[in-house]
Amino acid sequence: PHSDETKKLLSAQSKERDAVSSLYKYQFRPGHVPWNAGLTKENDSRVMKVSKKLSGENNPMFGKYGEDHPLYGFHHTEESKAKISDAKRGRKHPLDCKHCEALRKKVPEPEMKKVASNKG
Numbered sequence: 207p208h209s210d211e212t213k214k215l216l217s218a219q220s221k222e223r224d225a226v227s228s229l230y231k232y233q234f235r236p237g238h239v240p241w242n243a244g245l246t247k248e249n250d251s252r253v254m255k256v257s258k259k260l261s262g263e264n265n266p267m268f269g270k271y272g273e274d275h276p277l278y279g280f281h282h283t284e285e286s287k288a289k290i291s292d293a294k295r296g297r298k299h300p301l302d303c304k305h306c307e308a309l310r311k312k313v314p315e316p317e318m319k320k321v322a323s324n325k326g
Contacts, residue, residue: 208216232238247254262268272278282290 233240242250242253245253247257260266270276
């Protein structure tokens, strides 16, 4: 039930959106290496500038708690929870590592308790 004028406007907006998205498609090709791959604040001044510019109060999400947060009040549907659960199934916990057993044997028991008590 759109008028002809509205249809033309929607078509123009869609074409513009497609043109913009095609500009960025190259970034997602297999083998594409982003400009900042392997760079850190410590070894590249450009990354350091970006880090400083977006840290603290300059970060767009700074101070966004509670009702100010964009996802405040959002709840996943049961279907989306199931999808997330299926996607994560079979993966090891990120803190689980192949060296953990050896580390546990090396680090004395009191030291382990000290670290665990700081979790807080």
